[in-house]
Amino acid sequence: MRELITVRVFHQPVMVKEVINGLWVRPGGRYIDCTIGEGGHSLAILEASLPGGQLLGIDLDSRALASAKERLSPYKDSFLLRKAGFSQLEEVVLEHNYAPVHGILFDLGLSSLQLGSEGRGMSFQRDEPLDMRFDLEQELTAMEVVNGYSQEELASVISRYGEEPRARQIAEAIVNHRPVHTTGELAYIVQSAGSRSPRRINPATRTFQAIRMEVNRELENLSEGLHQAVNLLGYTARLVVISYHSLEDRLVKLFLRQESSDCICPPGLPRCVCGHKAVLKLISKKVITPSLGEVQANPRSRSARLRIAEHI
Numbered sequence: 001m002r003e004l005i006t007v008r009v010f011h012q013p014v015m016v017k018e019v020i021n022g023l024w025v026r027p028g029g030r031y032i033d034c035t036i037g038e039g040g041h042s043l044a045i046l047e048a049s050l051p052g053g054q055l056l057g058i059d060l061d062s063r064a065l066a067s068a069k070e071r072l073s074p075y076k077d078s079f080l081l082r083k084a085g086f087s088q089l090e091e092v093v094l095e096h097n098y099a100p101v102h103g104i105l106f107d108l109g110l111s112s113l114q115l116g117s118e119g120r121g122m123s124f125q126r127d128e129p130l131d132m133r134f135d136l137e138q139e140l141t142a143m144e145v146v147n148g149y150s151q152e153e154l155a156s157v158i159s160r161y162g163e164e165p166r167a168r169q170i171a172e173a174i175v176n177h178r179p180v181h182t183t184g185e186l187a188y189i190v191q192s193a194g195s196r197s198p199r200r201i202n203p204a205t206r207t208f209q210a211i212r213m214e215v216n217r218e219l220e221n222l223s224e225g226l227h228q229a230v231n232l233l234g235y236t237a238r239l240v241v242i243s244y245h246s247l248e249d250r251l252v253k254l255f256l257r258q259e260s261s262d263c264i265c266p267p268g269l270p271r272c273v274c275g276h277k278a279v280l281k282l283i284s285k286k287v288i289t290p291s292l293g294e295v296q297a298n299p300r301s302r303s304a305r306l307r308i309a310e311h312i
């Protein structure tokens, strides 16, 4: 009888070499992966920090943590995993007496596990109940946003987080079709409201992104996480952030610019009154993007933008 062999396919991490160089991973170093996902970057960090490297990994998604635990099992004495969000970073680190660290990584966005798993309601590729939560214990779901927000609130979310020019028309169409239960219904409503996208991109992409960002408070949490991360870095420790769309990247760029400036006064003042002091130094002035080879091998990497800063 033929034996059935199943191969476990994990999320393929993006720009691994650039992350390891950016974090300046060294033997015996201590690192935090704030978006452990299925542990792809963490595995590379643990390998590069041998002997004696340590890693603390957090994620809001308990399924991702279970997957990371399995993938990192060869290093089981060198890592610690916790279910936590960016806004709990300092609390978790304090609890485990884990600071200062040599490097912190944020690899934002969704993992293939979340995009591909049934029942997460993240994608219009499959018709399933609207959910979109990273944290399955959280109360707010996409179902509540889509069916419970006022037309004005919906239009504001879709415009702000989706940068969708037809946000008002889409919000009106959603309200007229309520109750909306599934991702398929939502995608159909957005398309029928006349949303357009460049060729080969589904017109519902921007609206789905916006609703997911609202459900998970993605920009607010990122901002909070970056501020907390800076307080945990030791001298010359590195911060590496990979973002996947312009709103995230803009927030990261402005944060790094501000924290690497000695003055953040509005332009035109005769002298500095803010008293702000730089705590970071930019390592890459320009954003780093994946190589053509990587984009061909892993098309999901095409929108990745990596930024690096060093604590001073």
Ligand SMILES: C[S@@+](CC[C@H](N)C(=O)[O-])C[C@H]1O[C@@H](n2cnc3c(N)ncnc32)[C@H](O)[C@@H]1O
Pocket: 011, 012, 013, 014, 034, 035, 036, 037, 038, 039, 040, 041, 042, 058, 059, 060, 061, 064, 084, 085, 086, 087, 107, 108, 109, 110, 111, 134, 221, 222
């Ligand atoms: C792109 S995936 C990371 C993939 C990972 N680098 C790997 O190699 O497998 C992003 C992860 O960040 C997590 N995440 C998103 N927002 C978060 C937050 N506020 N706090 C903690 N984790 C978050 C998601 O649940 C997801 O698992």
